[in-house]
Amino acid sequence: MKHEQKQTFDKPPETVIRMFGDRRYFERKYELLGFRDIEVLEHEAAGDRFRIRVRYTAGADIPLPDFARKFVSGDITIVQEDRWDLAKKTGRLEVDLRGLPVKVGADMALVGLGKGGAANTLSWDVRCSIPLVGGKLEKLLLADIEAKADADLAASRKILADY
Template sequence: MARSLEHRSTYPQPVDTVYSTLVDEGFLTDRLRAIGGKDAALLDHTRTGDAVAFTLRQGVDAERLPSAARSVLGGDLVVERAERWRPDGSRYAAETSVSISGVPGSIRGQSRLGEHGGESLLVVRAEVRVSIPLVGGKLEKVVVEQVTKLLATEAEFTEKWLAERG
């Protein structure tokens, strides 16, 4: 059984400004340095016109994980997240896939960035699936909680970044 999540972030800057920031190599590197965790890195970044693809590696020390997750992982949590952004009419859209070391499962998501009520609105929807008998549901719940916290932290970082660069 999979679990779904949705996260919304708003920014007062125009959609094109927010998009340019979200896919900027310098921004991604700084965000990883600030909140990416253990051994965080931008593994690749490719721009083709207005479309951008990148892969991030983020890490969480084992001692910061709930016991259910520690027992399955047997060590640190290493996450690789690939995002593929493209223009989509008056907005931007992304497909995201995430792999987690030592966990048979996946996270698949879509993001939409557009204008809503005079602000830029980023909506992230994802589905978390962990294929481990008996504990898969518990791990899915933990992953959804952690991803939701990460998205909120990333939104805060983005707000500050945009405000500082006006």
Template structure:
């Protein structure tokens, strides 16, 4: 199942990229999304910047059919591999039948810039896989909206 979201920011592309590559930004996103634990590392090798966020979250508000697949908590390891204004984007949830992969791209706009996530959500579960994918898409979209709100504040505080 595909999930595409565009997050508009009133800041130029280099400023948004700097935000997305700052562990302190991801700490604030983790707090906004209710993560129990979160740690972000940033590695720069030449022109490639790898941002990895490893976090634990309680599973809240999911239907009973999903609880048996995702449990009471989940670990999400988000790996963004930035090359210029584009990143490969992968979310691994060890031990869970769910994967997310795709891209993140920052482009210039008249008002500043737009961060576009184009993600593919897969659930390797027979019979209820489609329902689980929809649920994960909805939860991911909700998380991206919280990320956007943190980003807007982040940029306003530093602008």
């Protein structure tokens, strides 16, 4: 299942990409979002390439129908990897929801907007391999991504003020 999301910023793409290429941004953002047990597993910054893998714990705070409760019960351990080509301002994020038979990822493209702003477009793709209920679980995950989008963007905008 596919979904597109746009994040807008009041600083130019050069400033926003500097933030997206900073390990501390990810640590701060996850803290602001209330995640627990945040650990940077890998981090590489070489030339125009940036990559970070972070593990954290999040609460399963969306209302789940009965069929989904056997897959999601309580907290979820998440491993997220973000990769950026800083020169092209394009990236990819992959989200591994430990214990769930789903694949979640998004291609990202950061572009300039008028008046010195920027927009990051995330093209999400959520796939679930469970027959019969997979599509329903995909819809739930996309709804959760959308529900958390405002908090994620607010945290990023707050951190961007320091760049």
